[in-house]
Amino acid sequence: MENKEKTEKKEKKEKIPRQAMPEQDPKERIHNFDEVPYGYNAELAMMEAKRCIQCKKPSCVAGCPVDVKIPEFIKLIAEGKFIEAAWKLKETNALPAVCGRVCPQEDQCEKVCILGKKDEPVAVGRLERFAADFEQDSGNIVIPEKESPTGKKIAVVGAGPAGLTIAGDLIKLGHEVTIFEALHKAGGVLIYGIPEFRLPKAIVDAEVNYLEKLGVKIVRNAAIGRLKTVDDLFAEGFHAVFLGVGAGAPVFMNIPGENLSGIYSANEYLTRSNLMKAYLFPEFDTPIVRGKNVAVIGGGNVAMDSVRTALRLGADNAYIIYRRTEVEMPARIEEVHHAKEEGVQFKLLHAPVEYIGDENGWVRQMKCIRMELGEPDASGRRSPIPIKGSEFIIDVDTVVVAIGTMANPVIQATTPGLEVNKRGYIVTKGETGETTREGVYAGGDIVTGSATVILAMGAGRQAAKAIHEHVMAKG
Amino acid sequence: MFKIVEKSFLQDIVVRMVIEAPEVARKRKPGQFIVLMIDEQGERIPLTIVDSDSEKGTLTIIFQIVGKTTAKLADMKVGDHILHVLGPLGHATEISNFGTAVVVGGGVGIGVAYPIAAALKKAGNKVISIIGARTKDILILEDEMKNVSDRLLVATDDGSYGFHGFVSAVLQNLIDSGEKIDIVFAIGPVPMMRVIANLTKPYGLKTIVSLNPIMVDATGMCGACRVAVGGKTKFGCVDGPEFDGHEVDFGLLMSRLRTYADQEKQAMENYRCESHGK
Ligand SMILES: Cc1cc2nc3c(=O)[nH]c(=O)nc-3n(C[C@H](O)[C@H](O)[C@H](O)COP(=O)(O)OP(=O)(O)OC[C@H]3O[C@@H](n4cnc5c(N)ncnc54)[C@H](O)[C@@H]3O)c2cc1C
Ligand SMILES: Cc1cc2nc3c(=O)[nH]c(=O)nc-3n(C[C@H](O)[C@H](O)[C@H](O)COP(=O)(O)OP(=O)(O)OC[C@H]3O[C@@H](n4cnc5c(N)ncnc54)[C@H](O)[C@@H]3O)c2cc1C
Ligand code: SF4
Ligand code: FES
Numbered sequence A: 001m002e003n004k005e006k007t008e009k010k011e012k013k014e015k016i017p018r019q020a021m022p023e024q025d026p027k028e029r030i031h032n033f034d035e036v037p038y039g040y041n042a043e044l045a046m047m048e049a050k051r052c053i054q055c056k057k058p059s060c061v062a063g064c065p066v067d068v069k070i071p072e073f074i075k076l077i078a079e080g081k082f083i084e085a086a087w088k089l090k091e092t093n094a095l096p097a098v099c100g101r102v103c104p105q106e107d108q109c110e111k112v113c114i115l116g117k118k119d120e121p122v123a124v125g126r127l128e129r130f131a132a133d134f135e136q137d138s139g140n141i142v143i144p145e146k147e148s149p150t151g152k153k154i155a156v157v158g159a160g161p162a163g164l165t166i167a168g169d170l171i172k173l174g175h176e177v178t179i180f181e182a183l184h185k186a187g188g189v190l191i192y193g194i195p196e197f198r199l200p201k202a203i204v205d206a207e208v209n210y211l212e213k214l215g216v217k218i219v220r221n222a223a224i225g226r227l228k229t230v231d232d233l234f235a236e237g238f239h240a241v242f243l244g245v246g247a248g249a250p251v252f253m254n255i256p257g258e259n260l261s262g263i264y265s266a267n268e269y270l271t272r273s274n275l276m277k278a279y280l281f282p283e284f285d286t287p288i289v290r291g292k293n294v295a296v297i298g299g300g301n302v303a304m305d306s307v308r309t310a311l312r313l314g315a316d317n318a319y320i321i322y323r324r325t326e327v328e329m330p331a332r333i334e335e336v337h338h339a340k341e342e343g344v345q346f347k348l349l350h351a352p353v354e355y356i357g358d359e360n361g362w363v364r365q366m367k368c369i370r371m372e373l374g375e376p377d378a379s380g381r382r383s384p385i386p387i388k389g390s391e392f393i394i395d396v397d398t399v400v401v402a403i404g405t406m407a408n409p410v411i412q413a414t415t416p417g418l419e420v421n422k423r424g425y426i427v428t429k430g431e432t433g434e435t436t437r438e439g440v441y442a443g444g445d446i447v448t449g450s451a452t453v454i455l456a457m458g459a460g461r462q463a464a465k466a467i468h469e470h471v472m473a474k475g
Numbered sequence B: 001m002f003k004i005v006e007k008s009f010l011q012d013i014v015v016r017m018v019i020e021a022p023e024v025a026r027k028r029k030p031g032q033f034i035v036l037m038i039d040e041q042g043e044r045i046p047l048t049i050v051d052s053d054s055e056k057g058t059l060t061i062i063f064q065i066v067g068k069t070t071a072k073l074a075d076m077k078v079g080d081h082i083l084h085v086l087g088p089l090g091h092a093t094e095i096s097n098f099g100t101a102v103v104v105g106g107g108v109g110i111g112v113a114y115p116i117a118a119a120l121k122k123a124g125n126k127v128i129s130i131i132g133a134r135t136k137d138i139l140i141l142e143d144e145m146k147n148v149s150d151r152l153l154v155a156t157d158d159g160s161y162g163f164h165g166f167v168s169a170v171l172q173n174l175i176d177s178g179e180k181i182d183i184v185f186a187i188g189p190v191p192m193m194r195v196i197a198n199l200t201k202p203y204g205l206k207t208i209v210s211l212n213p214i215m216v217d218a219t220g221m222c223g224a225c226r227v228a229v230g231g232k233t234k235f236g237c238v239d240g241p242e243f244d245g246h247e248v249d250f251g252l253l254m255s256r257l258r259t260y261a262d263q264e265k266q267a268m269e270n271y272r273c274e275s276h277g278k
Helices: A002-014 A042-051 A070-078 A083-091 A096-102 A124-138 A161-172 A201-214 A232-237 A266-275 A300-314 A334-343 A410-414 A453-475 B024-025 B068-075 B109-122 B141-145 B165-178 B192-202 B250-257 B261-277
Strands: A154-158 A178-180 A217-219 A241-245 A263-265 A291-295 A317-322 A345-348 A350-357 A361-378 A383-385 A392-395 A398-401 A440-442 B002-011 B014-020 B034-039 B043-050 B051-053 B058-064 B084-091 B099-106 B126-133 B151-156 B183-187 B208-210 B226-229 B232-234 B242-244
Touching: A042 A124, A070 A083, A070 A124, A083 A096, A083 A124, A083 A266, A083 B126, A096 A124, A096 A201, A096 A453, A096 B165, A161 A178, A161 A201, A161 A241, A161 A453, A161 B014, A161 B226, A201 A217, A232 A241, A241 A453, A263 A266, A266 A300, A266 A398, A291 A300, A291 A350, A291 A392, A300 A317, A361 A398, A440 A453, B002 B024, B002 B232, B024 B051, B024 B058, B024 B084, B043 B058, B043 B109, B058 B068, B058 B109, B058 B165, B068 B261, B099 B165, B099 B192, B109 B126, B109 B141, B109 B183, B126 B141, B126 B165, B141 B151, B151 B165, B165 B192, B183 B192, B192 B208, B192 B250, B226 B242
Parallel strands: A154 A178, A154 A241, A178 A217, A241 A440, A263 A398, A291 A317, A291 A398, A317 A345, B099 B126, B099 B183, B126 B151, B183 B208
Antiparallel strands: A350 A361, A361 A383, A361 A392, B002 B014, B014 B058, B034 B043, B034 B084, B051 B058, B208 B242, B226 B232
């Protein structure tokens, strides 16, 4: 009897296939920087939401780094209560409109969704995006009640996902919160790195505005370590300091010719395009090289964002040069898929060994070597081994090096007693983000190395709790 | 927003400006610079802090009009506001009592050389300054440099004032005269710094140059400012701006500075048309 009911229920549910999200045609979209997916409309969202079988012990929630109440918010969407769904999301996730777009759901909630065992998982990310957008579009954004003022002042360094999250949490607890951001715009990678076509900047700006409405003070153009040090912040009366400065320094390969004109770090290429709006040059003043043959080195999200930017800037040939195979590529599946649809050429098991320039110092060619996969390395991925004598030349006029980032040493160098590991990342005690300096906490990429938006947000949330306890205990 | 409180033309295309930026003014040390962005559409450009007044909370900058952003900045008036100012950036000049220090400044580089000369003087050095320009009318900061130098030598390319020739020839004469020199600071156009560095190298005369690569964030995040020093890649903004002149690959710096020549020309032409239309 129980069994029968189960099958009936299942059959009823599984009749609805996973709903696709309408998107811009690849042929059109490579000529603009508008967002690629349009998002669900109410009808599609409710249809998709109805696929969720409302598990009693939802595995999706366990797969989410911040324990979003997934079945609950999906149920509200299924019932047409969209605003309520957004509020439910916000109980645990401060930036759902961002996460709905950039989280690697296929490795998190959707990877473990029970439906995925036999069929396709519920499109948790798309639903999250739908509810969050619905709230933003409705203009019906509630400013939550704040606890009564505690008289404690907290400094947050860096306005990326980690810093924005902790600022939101701490202000609600009644603390006075000031964010110091080195750039002229808040948002961290969300604003300078991830392109408009994947994460519209208006969404990030809206989240930042919301925090400012809550009372968070944001000081831009304030590079901590230069304008003032962490010690200066304590001297100014801050009771605790959170470091959410990201892993912002670019890594190069140190191969011959890498400093030729036309060779960028992904950070520079994306910063010019996104933060400085170089794709709108000359309306905006910052220039960018609009290459015809563009090679992007790397296989992560950053590489996909760069190569898709290159296409939109008018490249005839846009290559991904990656030293392993597609299986090992760290980029989100959706982004690889989008890149392929747009005509990106994947040169897998390839690595550059040298760049060749012309008499004016411009890159003109790239010497590549073919690779084969050997034994698994420490990360468990099979490591690439160069095949001797397999070198060949590709014509290029722009190269973007997207092989990773590392810690920027400015804060560490100017903060005595702050311990970092041998790669320069800040050492913390467990999940609280507590560093080796009393009253100084850290979280996000500056602790873990380049990771994800949601993990940085999770770290911000954990540290918020720890800082709250710390400053309240001191009376 | 950062208010412009003073503005004057030192000559046709060189402007001196005083900007309100109290926190930067308090922290700044000689050799450091700012990045400014005039408006929402603007480019971020680096400019050296020539002087500061921590009581008034102001910074002095001196810049030459070479393209759109510097032209736009030069068109701003006292009382106008610059949208963003970030600083102080870069390492401060390492100042100590070296003995005899020669400070060579060329063109608008004299503005950058001035705070260094002043700091060297304050630290007890005998400061010999050599400043040069194409012609007399465009020479800047002569009096200021005189005030902070034990000796001031002037050169003009066309001989309209002072020594007829390049600052490098003046330095050569100084070395030949038997003056015992402990350190040289050379700040100016890249070709000038290259010539000076090549000149002092055979004498093993320590020579510091201040490099001006293209920058974006100027906080070590992008690598636009890559320079090669001693065969290693350095970031001009966070590792510099000052480097050992004998180790710098000046050719690379020059070619990288030309990366956007076409776009810069286009931007400047558009700007000239627009501002003429008004
Ligand atoms: C191009 C690109 C694409 C990505 N795509 C995805 C994706 O699809 N999904 C995903 O989950 N993750 C993605 N990531 C990774 C994700 O963006 C990061 O893991 C996340 O942003 C880290 O957050 P954070 O708050 O630790 O640091 P950041 O976002 O790096 O923010 C740090 C902030 O601190 C500021 N800062 C640094 N130093 C100082 C200082 N001294 N003083 C003051 N301020 C300072 C910086 O200017 C910056 O604004 C991507 C990253 C990049 C670069
Ligand atoms: C550390 C540092 C300190 C400097 N100090 C001074 C100073 O005190 N006075 C002064 O007149 N100039 C200084 N410069 C040079 C100044 O930044 C450039 O002249 C200015 O950026 C030109 O901008 P533009 O839009 O007017 O000209 P553009 O038309 O954009 O360019 C003209 C020339 O300036 C160079 N340039 C362009 N953009 C940049 C950029 N973002 N960063 C650096 N160089 C660029 C280009 O190579 C080009 O040759 C300094 C540069 C650096 C790196
Ligand atoms: S695991 Fe899948 S079906 Fe179950 S509650 Fe989560 S989203 Fe719904
Ligand atoms: S200007 Fe970006 S790292 Fe130096």
